[in-house]
Amino acid sequence: MKKKYIYINGRFMTQTITGVQRYAIEVIRSLDWLLSKGDINGKQYKFIILAPQNTKYNLNLNNISVQVVGRLNSHLWEQIELPFFSSNGLLVNLCNTAPMFSGYQILTIHDASVSANKNNYSFLFKFWYQFLYRILPFRTKKIVTDSNFSKDELIKYYPIKEEKIKTIYLGTEHLKPVKSNNEILQKFNLGNTTYILAVSNMNPNKNFSGIITALNYIKNQDLQVVIVGPKDNPIYSEVDLNSSLRINLVGYVSDEELSTLYKNAACFVYPSFYEGFGLPPLEAMVNGCPVIVSNKASLPEVLGDAAIYCDPYEPKDIAEKIEQVLNDENLRNELKIKGLERVNIYSWERCALEIFKVMMEVMDS
Incomplete structure (x- = not known):
């Protein structure tokens, strides 16, 4: 042959x-x-x-x-x-x-x-x-x-x-065997901080600006947004992220550091306008992190009932969904369980x- x-x-x-x-x-x-x-x-x-x-x-x-x-x-x-x-x-x-x-x-x-x-x-x-x-x-x-x-x-x-x-x-298996690296929490002063996590490149389509605007509607003034991913990319139009003590741009991190950030986040927020699949929300679910995502594009198809959905065009709605998850421990636990079940499909x-x-x-x- x-x-x-x-x-x-x-x-x-x-x-x-x-x-x-x-x-x-x-x-x-x-x-x-x-x-x-x-x-x-x-x-x-x-x-x-x-x-x-x-x-x-x-x-x-x-x-x-x-x-x-x-x-x-x-x-x-x-x-x-x-x-x-x-x-x-x-x-x-x-x-x-x-x-x-x-x-x-x-x-x-x-x-x-x-x-x-x-x-x-x-x-x-x-x-x-x-x-x-x-x-x-x-x-x-x-x-x-x-x-x-x-x-x-x-x-x-x-x-x-x-x-x-x-x-x-x-x-989704690529993050399952990864050990955590808690040093990143000290590196970015996150040890005792309540933070929500966002992971992706700086494409305006990812709607980081929606998360930043949503902070204005959240009562907890100590809540931080940690954004993981390349800080700039010449192929994308300029993204306007207003400087703020509540926004922590950590840049590119290792798989071990990313796993740690997922595991310690209050929730993962992904209000993207457009996604072909949406791998980061599933990565969050692998690590037991509650997930809030946009109700647009492929995300409902991929994530089913294992996520909370928001309107990416309405920062107030994003804020409401974040507060809903932060203030309801039973909901967070339910999302963790459903997330771990959902990732087994892939x-x-x-x-x-x-x-x-x-x-x-x-x-x-």
Whole structure:
């Protein structure tokens, strides 16, 4: 039996880990585990990650090799060199982009926010991605996305036929085995502080400004907002967060530090206007943190009855839901229990296996 080569686009390995890179890492680790268990036949399928120079981290894989190829980087590497090095196999792209000149490939597009919320992005960023998403549907065999909401949005904005796109939910196991690191509580003076937690990048779509405005309606003047994530990103429009002693921007943190912040937060607040899936609320649930989220986009689909929902366009409603959770211990305990039950629906191993089935469907067609 002739071995089939499956190449994975490793450009994400040169980038800081946010949600998209986390997805790629966990899918690849789960594929590696499936190979170890024999659920994927390693004698029949050869997996290779192709990466540009200057990778930032080691995935510690047992069955999937990493090959650093080419001399270019970023989009030029992806568009010019990657198609050449992957020409004798199926190319798997997990992070929203793919080469336009490689027709034998699959692609994960996580959401359609670059068109649905285009004002939140720089001109060059949205121009490039909107251009790609009008070309790539014709240059890919299959497209994977994170939710039925995203599937409908991608079909709405781009020339994608419904039969070509498949919804595969993400997983949550990546934070389960992580030990806490309480040093971060002392580092940011949070040891005896009641705080609500927000986690994401500074995209205006995440609606951090809604949380800040909601503070004006909350009676507890000692309550702090801790925001985790990159403090600035050139692809996003400027976010106006008024300086305040009640706002604690901690920047990028380790998984251990993040787990600690989840476990010690009074609640996690995520009033996003637009989400393709919404991984941070599930990460909060893994750590037993009560969750308040927007009632928009994919969030009700993903979180079900395990969260409290707010209107992201009404800061007063956000404040009311925060006070509701803070003042009701029974509600907090109920949300913790429901959250821990909800996260069991989502599995990176199941996600990786479903993606592998898409690969086989393409290779066998």
